[in-house]
Amino acid sequence: MPERAxxxxxxxxxxxxxxxxxxxxxxxxxxxxxxxxxxxQGDPARALGPFxxxxxxxxxxxxxxxxxxxxQGITLDISSEKGRAALDKLIGSADVxxxxxxxxEAEGLELVYxxxxxxxxxxxxxxxxxxxxSGPLRDYRAEELTLLSAGGWAWLNGWxxxxxxxxxxxxxxxxxxxxxxxAALATMGALFARQRGLARGQHIEVSVQECxxxxxxxTLPSWSYINVMxxxxxxxxxxxxEMMQCKDGAWIFALSIEEHQWQRLVELMGTPxxxxxxxxxxxxxxxxxxxxxxxxxxxxxxxxxxxxxYRAAQEKRVPxxxxxxxxxxVSSEHLxxxxxxxxxxxxxxxxxxxxxxxxxxxxxxxxxxTPAPTLGQHNEQVLGKMLGLxxxxxxxxTKGAR
Numbered sequence: 233m234p235e236r237a238x239x240x241x242x243x244x245x246x247x248x249x250x251x252x253x254x255x256x257x258x259x260x261x262x263x264x265x266x267x268x269x270x271x272x273q274g275d276p277a278r279a280l281g282p283f284x285x286x287x288x289x290x291x292x293x294x295x296x297x298x299x300x301x302x303x304q305g306i307t308l309d310i311s312s313e314k315g316r317a318a319l320d321k322l323i324g325s326a327d328v329x330x331x332x333x334x335x336x337e338a339e340g341l342e343l344v345y346x347x348x349x350x351x352x353x354x355x356x357x358x359x360x361x362x363x364x365x366s367g368p369l370r371d372y373r374a375e376e377l378t379l380l381s382a383g384g385w386a387w388l389n390g391w392x393x394x395x396x397x398x399x400x401x402x403x404x405x406x407x408x409x410x411x412x413x414x415a416a417l418a419t420m421g422a423l424f425a426r427q428r429g430l431a432r433g434q435h436i437e438v439s440v441q442e443c444x445x446x447x448x449x450x451t452l453p454s455w456s457y458i459n460v461m462x463x464x465x466x467x468x469x470x471x472x473x474e475m476m477q478c479k480d481g482a483w484i485f486a487l488s489i490e491e492h493q494w495q496r497l498v499e500l501m502g503t504p505x506x507x508x509x510x511x512x513x514x515x516x517x518x519x520x521x522x523x524x525x526x527x528x529x530x531x532x533x534x535x536x537x538x539x540x541x542y543r544a545a546q547e548k549r550v551p552x553x554x555x556x557x558x559x560x561x562v563s564s565e566h567l568x569x570x571x572x573x574x575x576x577x578x579x580x581x582x583x584x585x586x587x588x589x590x591x592x593x594x595x596x597x598x599x600x601x602t603p604a605p606t607l608g609q610h611n612e613q614v615l616g617k618m619l620g621l622x623x624x625x626x627x628x629x630t631k632g633a634r
Contacts, residue, residue, distance in 0.1 A: 236263020237596035241423065244269060244322055245303070246310070246343070247332035248276050250405055251360040251440065253299040254412025255330050255419065260302035261589060261598055264328075267614060268303045269310070269319065272631045274607045275300075284581055291606045292581035298604075301576065301586070305605025306614045307630045310341055314628040321619050324352050328419055332360040332411065336371050345435040355433040356422045360411045364439035374440070379407040383444025388451065410443040471519040472497075475555065476530055482538035483555035486529075489515050496548045501532050578603040 241264040245256035253268070253275070260266035268275075277299060278290035290296075309315040323329055331343060338344065338359060348357050359365065362374035363382070380386045385406070386399040418436045425431050445452070470489045477483050488497045491514065498507045506512060506528045511521040518525060533541065538554050545552035556564070562585065567573065574588045589598045611630060615621045621629065 235596060236599065237593060238262040238264040238420075238423075239596075241265065241328065242326045243267070243328040243330065244319075244326045245330050246319075247330075247360070249332045249360075249411075250277055250295075250299060250408035251411035251415065251438075252330045252332040252358075253277065254409055255358065255360065255415035256303065257299050257301060258413065258416040259328070259419065261600065262593075263596070263599075266303040267322065267326075267610075268300055268305045268605065269322070270305060270307050270607065272307050272309055274307075278607070289580060292578070294581075294584070296604060297576070297578055297581055297584060298586055300604035301600050302602055303605055304610040304614055305608065306611050307608040308615075309629065309631045312629070312631070314625070315630070316342060318615060318619060318621060318625075318629040320351055322614070323348060323355065326352065326355060327423065328356045328358065330358040330360070330415060330419065332408075334371065334373055335359075335361055335365055349433055349435075353432050354426065356419055356426070356436065357433070358415050358419045358422075358436040358438065360415050360438045360440065362439075363441050365437040369441075376405055376407050377401050379440050379444060382441045383407075384448055384451065385444050388448065407440050407444060410447065411438055411440040414438050414443050469519055470515040471522045471525075472529060474526070474529070476533040478536050478538040478541060479534055480537040482557075484533065484538045484541055485553045485555055486533070487551045487553070491515065493550055494518075497545075497550045500544060500548045500550060504528065504532070574600050576600055576603050580606060 238259055241259070243256050243259050243264045243266040245252050245266060245268045247253060256264075256266045256268065274290050275296060277296040278293045279288075280293055280295040281288075282294045283289055284292055308318055310319050329343075329348065331338065333341065333343065343357075343359075345357050345359075348355060361370075362379055363369035363372055369382075374382070377386070380401055381399065386401055389400045389402050415436070415438045418438065422431070422434055422436055426433070472486050472488055472494075474486045475483055476486060486497075488494045494515065498504075501507065506525065510517070512518050512525055536544070542552055542554045554560075561567065562573070572588045572590075574586045575583055576586050577583050586600065588600075592598065608630070611626060615626045615629065616623075
């Protein structure tokens with residue numbers, strides 16, 4: 233069996249938003265030895281679900297199970313002196329500490345870099361903060377909606393063609409995942425720098441607001457270069473760029489903004505009369521008259537099943553794309569042939585299909601080795617055998633959590 237990319241690296245994870253959990257998962261799935269430290273009552277993700285049979289089970293939350301593969305799980309009350317002492321001992325031999333508390337919460341828990349650095353000078357400490365470690369918003373608390381709004385995503389999101397509608401939150405916990413993936417990337421960069429002798433330990437601080445603002449494509453340059461604010465365009469500057477429903481109820485995305493693409497689309501449509509009108513002369517004219525032209529285009533699309541239209545457009549080299557539902561993804565022949573989905577057998581939840589990694593390493597493979605831990609599953613192994621705590625010391629550090 234080839235070695236894994238991060239084998240031999242120990243990661244200690246703390247937090248509550250899912251950002252640190254995702255960062256640690258990304259590293260654990262690449263071979264790192266990740267130790268998840270939960271409060272005695274458990275990670276908040278345990279209450280999120282979905283749950284098998286819709287029955288609440290903190291050891292079987294789908295969100296928790298996905299975020300915590302390949303980890304050992306322990307419980308510590310790090311707000312107590314005994315719990316912090318055990319955490320300090322754990323940190324002393326680790327390579328990475330990642331958390332997603334706010335700066336004020338981290339200070340209250342004594343998770344400040346100067347103190348942590350004194351415990352372990354080689355440690356990479358990665359702090360995922362809502363607004364970063366500096367600036368006037370440093371101490372603001374924030375939830376998913378707050379950060380999506382602060383980062384500009386909610387303004388851009390919404391129902392196309394209805395700019396009068398309010399900003400809209402995208403689905404899921406995007407801020408946690410964006411914060412986590414950036415934290416993992418920066419942490420692995422710091423580990424590489426340490427290996428090269430450029431630095432020993434260092435502190436990485438991630439601003440989730442900046443994670444969101446950094447992925448808004450051309451919206452920031454558009455404002456700074458040409459003073460144009462990106463909006464949820466109903467009338468786009470060029471057309472067609474449309475999401476349309478087909479005869480079978482499925483949706484397809486039509487993108488034919490280059491004139492040669494439009495001409496091939498016109499041929500596919502059989503050169504209907506409306507495509508020869510002056511109001512359809514070029515992509516800019518089509519855009520300014522799209523309210524009048526769109527019903528004609530929709531009538532054409534509505535005569536096709538999505539898969540058939542996609543294949544026909546492909547043959548004409550017209551860039552259409554079917555819009556996959558979740559059921560389409562799970563049953564996708566392409567994704568299944570590539571082995572994207574991974575079946576994980578969990579002692580409480582049974583067999584579940586997890587999304588795999590969007591990359592494949594030829595020499596140091598990505599792999600799900602173990603399912604997410606049950607609450608306190610590895611207390612004895614980590615706190616007792618690894619750190620040498622007695623049963624009384626373990627009970628004091630965990631406040632009686634199993």
